[in-house]
Amino acid sequence: MIRILVVDDHAVVRSGLHLLLNGKHGFEVIGEAADGDEAIAKATELRPDVVLMDLSMPHGKDGLTATAELKRQLPDTAVLILTMHDDEGYLFRAIHAGASGYILKSAPHEELLTAIRHIAAGDAYLYPTATKRLMGDYMERMKRGEHTGTYESLSEREKEILAKVAQGYANKEIAEQLVISVKTVETHKSNLMEKLDLKTRPDLVKFAMKKGLLNFE
Incomplete structure (x- = not known):
């Protein structure tokens, strides 16, 4: 079973994800959190395989800050950003924070299940248009002579x-x-x-x- 922690400030969203995932498809939802601080505390206590992390949470730490801190404390726990923000700024910052994947809340359920399986196996997962954006950014930087990481x-x-x-x-x-x-x-x-x-x-x-x-x- 892939053990999952669901993090979102909306109780309805958490409940919906719990119903969709728990006990099905080889997934087990072992906990929920309403903000970044609670997410870090729950993850430290429960040691999930995957954390589904919302970005915009008005109370406590936001999703990006929580992801970076969580990855420092639990490097083996994979973080999948699940958000409404179809924005390359958030996408790049999420990757830099250590997230293994980025998917939109509007995505079909089957895509979410696929994303969870991918990052639980140690792979990365981005929704299709995000991949195009990353490749476009990389190619543009290469054209300008920016060899990232050197x-x-x-x-x-x-x-x-x-x-x-x-x-x-x-x-x-x-x-x-x-x-x-x-x-x-x-x-x-x-x-x-x-x-x-x-x-x-x-x-x-x-x-x-x-x-x-x-x-x-």
């Missing part, structure tokens, strides 16, 4: 800041050396770590070592 994708300023952060300089020191604001340093640092898919300073240092950037002279 050192070459960084701007010259980002490369400078990467080297200095890896060498142990604090944001304030980097700002003084480059004659820019601390806020600008923080923005560049966040962008470069996102481009390189690095999560921690040790990851950044290892990457910089491989690139031969740790010159302390």
Whole structure:
């Protein structure tokens, strides 16, 4: 059985998903949550295989914030975003937060069942038009010469800041050396770590070592 936690601020939606899924198709709904905070608490307690996560929840953490925190705490739990938002901004942010899938609430029931099976098996799932959008974005970035996830994708300023952060300089020191604001340093640092898919300073240092950037002279 694929064990599922349903997260949505509308009780009617939760009840409908419970009736659709529980005890059928090899699925078991083991819990429900009405907001992101409750979702994280329930997931930590129940350890579901899949979390069906709504995005817009007015109370507590929203779906994106909850997804990112849940994936940090339970990396083996797959998150499927189930939302009314057919918007590429939400789509890209959901993927960056760690979601394994993104599907619309207007999708047929059979598509939802397929999506759950896919992400429970460790695969990714996006509704068809979302896949086209991602491919379109990727091709457009390739045309502009942006090779995502590589050192070459960084701007010259980002490369400078990467080297200095890896060498142990604090944001304030980097700002003084480059004659820019601390806020600008923080923005560049966040962008470069996102481009390189690095999560921690040790990851950044290892990457910089491989690139031969740790010159302390």
